[in-house]
Amino acid sequence: MTRLALLLGVCSLLLTACGRAWDAVNRDALRDDVAHVLSVDPAKSSMRCGMVDATRSGYCLLPADASQVSAWSRDLGLDARTASQEDVGSVPPLASEGPVGCLDPGIYGPIDGLPAYWIGGRPNALGLSGGGQFEYLLLLFDEAASQACVQVSYAYG
Secondary structure, eight states: OHHHHHHHHHHHHHHHHHHHHHHHHHHHHHHHHHHHHHTOOGGGSOOEEEEOTTSSEEEEEEEOOHHHHHHHHHHHTOEEEEOOSSOGGGSTTHHHHOSOGGGOTTTTOOOTTOEEEEEESOOGGGBOTTSOBEEEEEEEEEGGGTEEEEEEEEOOO
16 A cells, blocks of 8 residues: 555656646746737737646736727627626636636635636637637626636637
8 A cells, every 4th residue: 555655656756747747848838829829919018928837728917907898809709798607607718727827816815706708619810920810708897906817718620
């Protein structure tokens, strides 16, 4: 049993290190790609981004006001809803990933009741300058904090 516990501990450390390395390598590209989709200059915005563990998903926190969020929703064809951890339909398919990225209270805070905007299925609006594409985009908006959280996942192929 001691060997198994040691092996599991080593595997856990390796996975944690892998996730941190993945984040360090990819968060700047993620910031640039999200900025491209939102038509935001990342040099003029205090965007903070991170990858979700060692996955193709990531999130960015950025300052925003109601008019910006409305423009992004209109320009990208986002579907408006109210976020709820209890109603998985309000944050699809992120609920299956668990409380990560924008849904992690330690990253963005509580989301229940916040305005949420969604688009999925690799829409043209989520095309990237390098030829790639996001599979989905979830935008949560906390008007009181003047902050948005955008979560995306890079599409395969």
